[in-house]
Structure formats: C-alpha cells, structure tokens
Amino acid sequence: MQPNKFSKLAQHSLTLVGQAVLIVIAVATIFAVFQEIEHVWQARTIAVGDLLMLFLYLEVMSMLNHYLGSGNLPVRYPLYIGIIALARFLVLDIAEIDAFKMFAISGSILLIAIAILIVRYGHVRFPYSEDN
Template sequence: MQTPLIGRSFSLIEKVGLLAILAATLFAGFSEVKQMVQAGHAGVSDLLLLFMYLELVSMVEVYWTAGKLPVRMPLYIAMVALARHMLVDQQLPALDLLGTAVAILLLAVAVVVVRYGHLKLPYRDAIDSRHLS
C-alpha cells in the first residue's frame, strides 16, 4: 500500500524532472536560434531540429497535464530525427540512406498500428472517461 507522502514525493520528482527536460529543451532551442541568427541563414536541417525541440516541449506539456505519454509522440520525433540525419549527412552511402528510409517507413507503420489500436482496442480507462463526459 502506497502512503500519501510517497505518492506526493514521486509526483514531485516527476514534475521536477519534467521541468528539467523543458529547461534543457528550451536552452537547446534558443541556442540553435542564436546560431542561425549569427550565421545569417537557416537550413532545412536547422528547421527540422527546431521542430524536434517543439515536439519535445509538446511532449512535456502532454505528460504534465495528462500524466501519460502517447507512444506516437516519440515516434514522430524519431522520424524527424532520421530525416534530419539524412539531410545533414550528405555523404551517406546508398545502403545507409536506404536503411534510414526504411527505418522512417517502419516508424510510420508503427504510428498507424498504434493509432489503429487506440481506435479499435481502447484502454479500459479511456472507455470509462468517454462515458463520464
């Protein structure tokens, strides 16, 4: 049996961890914007990196408010990260390029499977919350 003090302690640790992730993400995002301003231009890879930071901020917000992390969000970030990797490393061998493209495709299939599962096989608490609202 969990005592209220232990439950609150874990909740506090979780919130502090989320704030640390948010602060680090914002710091990295602002540092990237600063580098783009200093360089005087922004490339597609820079924009994809900023998009990844934005998705991380969104993930923290969803986890903070709902207390749950949708599996699809990290999958989206992974797809963008792999696409950015393909753009940044211009000298990728053809086989590596193909492997990265297949990895993005597999992640996209995983998103579809997860989404289908959530629609057709909802969790019990999701069913209960729909009936309450």
C-alpha cells in the same frame, strides 16, 4: 495488497522527482531553442537542418506539455521525434552516407511510420476504458 505509508511516501517522492526532471527537460529544451535561434541569427541563413532541429524541439515541448497536462504520454510522441531525428540525420549527412545506410535510415523511418499507424489503429479500434 493495500499500499502502506512507506509505499505511498515513495510513490509521492518519485512523482515529485519525475515532475522535477520533466521541468529540467523543459527548461533545457527552451534553452536549446534559443541556442538554435542564435545560431541561425549568427549564420544569417536558415538551413533545412535548422528547421528540423527547431521542429524536433517543438515536438519535445509538445510531448512534455501533454504529459504534464494529462499525466499520460501517448507512445506516438517519441515515435514522431524519432522520425524527425532520422530525417534530420538523413538530410544533414546526405553527402557522407552510402546507399546502404540511406536505405537503412529510410526503412527505419518507414517502419516507425507503420508503427504509428498500428498504434493509431489500435487506439481507434480498441479504445481505453475510463477505468484505466
């Protein structure tokens, strides 16, 4: 089926809206980085949670940069962000988390890490062709 003028216009419009949303996300992430740096500056101390939060922002910016540069997004980036977010939650709330929740969060991190290994294996073993 050949795309008509309306479908081409709709596709172009959605692409522009998607690019605009990505730029908004990038600006919001940069703003959040500056807020985190200001928080660290005012507290006069750097905690592990602050470092993990900055690393989380760095991963989001890296993901956006990769997507804007190549037009595709490897599934690994959101998985990395998920691991960092779970690790930050685990580190910050260690005092209030019971043993079952700690085990569940640690298991979730392990499952995401295994998923990353499976995805990486799939990309190496079954690479994409240039046609896709």
